[in-house]
Amino acid sequence: MTLHIVVTAKQVLDPETPLSAFNVADNAVSTAGNIPPVVNGYDEQAVEAALRIKEAHGDAKVTVLSCGTDFALDVIKKPLAMGADELVLLQDAAFENSIDPTMAVAALTAAIRKLGDVDIVISGRQASDWDNAQVPLGVAESLGWAVATIGRKVQVLDGTVRVERVLPDGHETVEASLPAVVTVSNELGTPRYPNMRGIMAARRVQPTVWSAADLDLDGAASPAFELVSLKKPERAVQTEMITGDHDADAGRKLALRLREERVL
Amino acid sequence: MADALIIGEVAGGAPSSSTMEGIAAARGLGVRQVAVLLPGADAATAASAAITGGADIAYTVVDGPAADGEFDALVDAAQAATAQSGARYVIGAKTLTGRDVMPRLAFRLGTALASDCSAVSLDDSGRLIATRPVYGGNAEASVACLGSVAVASLRPKSVDALEPDASRTGEVQPLAFEANVRTRVLERVEEAGEGVRLENARVVVSGGRGLGGPEPFGSLRELADMLGGAVGASRAACDAGWVPSGYQVGLTGKTVTPDLYIAVGISGASQHMAGCSNSRTLVAINKDAGANIFKEARFGVAGDWQKVLPAFMEQLHELMG
Structure with missing residues (x-):
């Protein structure tokens, strides 16, 4: 039996965007200039985890699901270039990227059901835009599947998944029967770079596109939140720069100044 | 019956600091009755501290997988406590446990989690307004929770716990529920750090x-x-x-x-x-x-x-x- 791995991947604003190019206006966030979006960093780690399982397992297929309204195809195809087999875009005006994860959970759940034969879903631990860290957990609850979060190592062994989870002061190993949802963290390691062959192969792949209607989702999910306001946070700090004749002098003066202010 | 429920944690025989902060946040909403869920072997002892710290009802779970900190069982316990309390506002913390339990609880209750909040308040119509940093702190969002139950998690240390009041009284109720554990912990390894935590x-x-x-x-x-x-x-x-x-x-x-x-x-x-x-x-x-x-x-x-x-x-x- 082919092991069917689904990876969820979200297209997000580049989190490395400098603060100066980051705009918050009219309850929306945008970036100045032509800074292209990226695949959410943790989701690239999810792709990496899936590819490692595929390599270990042999007979496996990796399908990438991405939910959104507008896709930059050369960006969202990166998981294919890394080695994933198929790409399904859940694309609809109703799938607007919002702080409310309800719609994304409904769309991904419906798509996983529509694919039908999925054994394991691997997601990044959170997306770098809203930092909600709840879509994968919502998908697991909606499907009634087991879930393990913040993995640094994921292994599929004979109908079960074994995940080494990162803890603040160590790690733990958990196990669940498939089907299951797993999230991965940066501790998994650097995702592989696409090679030229992968990039050429990705270019030839036509993504499948499913709308809300294709997923029988019209009006299915009632929103959990209404956005009241979105703004740049106020920063009240007055910074005092300590200078000296040279760097060592500045270091000495810093200690004296901290003592003066009774910080030390 | 309670208006607000805190999904608490027990550490060293007492409610965790984020649990006490959650109770304070719920009291800050101005609601009448605040309940707290306390899973852990020492939950009964922790319950008195939770009550002097502002809670009216403590639901305790002293044994089984939820008391041992198994996430699946904690979600089951939180769901049962929500039903039993009838709470309209359910508040947890973005701790190691809360990160897993709170979103799952929210989806079970048919809503989503307002996560990692720095503040919570009520608007004129009684909707929970949750304020939280987004885009890695480059922006701050306020959302109104729309469902019949609002679920939020607080960023630790964003609210001050209340001063204990020894004259406060409350009720302690063992919570009855069925736990369904699917993800089993096989091994936990501590990697000891050096010096002060x-x-x-x-x-x-x-x-x-x-x-x-x-x-x-x-x-x-x-x-x-x-x-x-x-x-x-x-x-x-x-x-x-x-x-x-x-x-x-x-x-x-x-x-x-x-x-x-x-x-x-x-x-x-x-x-x-x-x-x-x-x-x-x-x-x-x-x-x-x-x-x-x-x-x-x-x-x-x-x-x-x-x-x-x-x-x-x-x-x-x-x-x-």
Whole structure:
């Protein structure tokens, strides 16, 4: 039996965007200039985890699901270039990227059901835009599947998944029967770079596109939140720069100044 | 029946600090009755502390997988406590456990979680308004929760716990529910850190990419030891393997609120600031005068840490005798 791995991947604003190019206006966030979006960093780690399982397992297929309204195809195809087999875009005006994860959970759940034969879903631990860290957990609850979060190592062994989870002061190993949802963290390691062959192969792949209607989702999910306001946070700090004749002098003066202010 | 339910945690025979903060946040909403869920072998003892700290009802779970901290069973317990309390507002914390349990609870209750909130309040129609940092702290969002039950998790240390009031009384009820554990813990391994625990330290000395390698962390350790503090790091330093991931301060690491936070060679990416911006005094040493960290620091030195730090430590040594 082919092991069917689904990876969820979200297209997000580049989190490395400098603060100066980051705009918050009219309850929306945008970036100045032509800074292209990226695949959410943790989701690239999810792709990496899936590819490692595929390599270990042999007979496996990796399908990438991405939910959104507008896709930059050369960006969202990166998981294919890394080695994933198929790409399904859940694309609809109703799938607007919002702080409310309800719609994304409904769309991904419906798509996983529509694919039908999925054994394991691997997601990044959170997306770098809203930092909600709840879509994968919502998908697991909606499907009634087991879930393990913040993995640094994921292994599929004979109908079960074994995940080494990162803890603040160590790690733990958990196990669940498939089907299951797993999230991965940066501790998994650097995702592989696409090679030229992968990039050429990705270019030839036509993504499948499913709308809300294709997923029988019209009006299915009632929103959990209404956005009241979105703004740049106020920063009240007055910074005092300590200078000296040279760097060592500045270091000495810093200690004296901290003592003066009774910080030390 | 209660208006608000806190999904609590028990540590060392007492409710965890974030549990007490949650109770205070619920009391701050001005609701009549506040219940708290306390899973853990010492839950009965913890219940009295929760009541003097502002709770009216404590649901205790003293044995079984939920008391042992199994996430699946905790979600089941939280769902049962929500049903039993009839609460309209359910509040947890963004702790290791809360990160898993709270979103799952929210979806079971047919809504989603307002996660990582810095504040909660009620609007005129009784809707829970949750305020939280988004885009790694570059923006702040306020959302109104629309469902019949609002579920929110608080960022630890964003609300002050109430002063204990020994005259308060409340009810303690053992919670009956069925636990369905699907993800089993096979093994837990502690990787002991050195020195003072990061989360409790009054002084934190953190290093980032600018340190260039693992060796300079020795100097940071020396400084931390002088000040009775702990050593932290940015995600970049952890990802590079210079220090273990347990050192990480930031959105995906630990949240620290020391009296003094000294950031060395850290640019101040919002992902890092999310973990340390509530420190009382933030001091930054970085060679790039334009680094974001200088926008957030109270005191800054734009210079080479290899020269600044030894002089700083020498002067400090003199001051401290």
